[in-house]
Amino acid sequence: MPGYIEDRWMSKRVDPETGKKWRKEQYGKGLRYRVCGIPGVKDESFAALADAKTWLASAQTDSRRGDYIDPRLGQITLRMYIETIWWPARRDPMTTGQSMKSKIWNHILPHLGHLPLALIDSEHLRAWLATLRDKKLAESTIEVIWIHLTTILKTAVGKRIVKNPCTEMSDERPNGAGDTKARAWTADQVRGLRAALPDRYQAAVDLGVMAGLRQGEAFAFSPDDIDEEAGFLHIRRQLQWDPSKPYxxxxxxxxxxxxxxxxxxxxxxxxxxxxxxxxxxxLPWRGPGNGERATATVSLLLTSAFGNPIHSSGNTGFNELIWKRALVSIGLIKPRDDVEGWEPSRELMFHRCRHTYASVQLGYREDPVSLSHWMGHASPDVTFKTYAHFMPDQGQRGRTAVDAWLAA
Structure with a gap:
């Protein structure tokens, strides 16, 4: 089996004249015993021979199974790992990346960032979760933060750590699901919200509630996409930012x-x-769908007061300065007392307009398969899973179906 222990202080051979081993030049310097020669395993030094033998046996076993992880690689702190290795390799859309970065830098690194990866365990995680809950964060927000940490540590498994401590706590992981059903606006709320927005942004509510567009699709919509003769809207693009430039x-x-x-x-x-x-x-165009051209020229229906593409995220973006102010003005959320900003309003953001479109269509018994296409879902299964509770009389007609069939 490959691997051996080298005595760094004393020679293996004896002096022919004295019959004793002779001292090497580095005698008394550093740790005496070094374990060497295991494929894929860095050398490791020890002061005691017994420790070297124990480590050699363990490393040989792990090497043979392909499970060996150099413990020194796990000594990198979580902050250093995220900032220099994990985050630079991410390629997230701006809206996703900004939210993710905010949660990691504000809620993970201040509490766990100083710890070496290999030392993070369930005890640290329980204390960290307690700290997040003391901050009165919504359980759904804590769950998202937990998922981010789980994802980060997963990338280190097999390279820097043996296992992911988050997966060891599956029974204790945050669960902010609660009632996960999509919620829709009432007609009065739609009218109130629309009226509370500056008039240049009111058409965004129209596109969301009356056509089911996502926010990025609404902000990229053009009057050229209106086909009056056929009676359709052509949804051809979405607007994204990365990080401060639109595309x-x-x-x-x-x-x-x-x-x-x-x-x-x-x-x-x-x-x-x-x-x-x-x-x-x-604007720049990314990905397929533009004939390999690097830019696209579009007449934007919705723009900022300065005629620029609408930036949705950030402290100065549409969601924070325009949308949430409208929610406050109609009494759906309140300003926070402890810090600047608003109460949590995740379920009251633009996407609820899209839920409203689905609820109205299904309430009027529109075909769910057609609705799935109109909303751009990957399959009708997504539509059923998300919006089945909007279907009227769901399960009621089935109560007597077999009775009627047998009677007939």
Missing amino acids: LKLPKGNKERDIPLSPGLLKALRAHIDVHPPTLRT
Whole structure:
């Protein structure tokens, strides 16, 4: 079996004249016994021969099984690992990346960042979770933070640590799911929210509630996408930021789609265009769908007060300065007393407009398969899973179905 112990102080051979081993030049310097010669394993030194033998046996076994991890690699701190190795390798869209970075730098690194990866255990994690809960964070937010830490440590398994301590606590992991059903606005809330927004942004609510667009799709929408003759909206792109520069790409799933255009939505869009003419902008294009061209020129229906593409994220973005102020004005959230900003409002953000569109369509017994296509879901299964509770009389007709069949 490969591997051996080297005595760094004394020679292996004896002096022919004295019959004793002679001292090497490094005698008395550093640790005496060094374990060498194991494939894929860095040399390790020890002061005591017994310790060297124990480590040699363990390293040989792990090497043979392919399980060996150099313990020195696990001594890197969590902060150093994230900042120099894990985060630089990420390639997330800006909206996702900003939220992720905020949670990691604000809630993980201040409490666990000083710890070596190999020393993070369930005791540290329990104390950390208690600290997060003392901050009155929503359990759903704590769950997202936990998922981020689990993902980070997973990338170190097999290279720097033997196992992920987060997976060892599966029974204790945060669960912010609660009632996970999608929620919709009431008609009065839609009218109130729309009226509370500056008029240049009201068409975003129209596109979300009356066509089910995602926020990025609404901010990239162009009047050129309106097909009055066919009665459809063509959803061809979405607007993203990375990190402070806007770019366009295909909608989620890299697929365009068509959505039926209602007379009410057409009227609202025409009214918006009369007051706020579209703004022509040339923006970078990423990914497929643009004929391999690096840019796309689009007449944007919705822009900022300065005629620029709308930045949704950040402390000065649409969500924080425009949307949440509107929620406050109609009494759906309140300003926070302890810090600057607003109460948690994750379920009250723009995506709820999309949920509202789905609820109305299903409430009027629209075909879920068609709705799945209009909303750009990967499959009808996603639509059923997310919005089944919006279907009227769900399960009621089935109560008597077999009775009626047998009677017939």
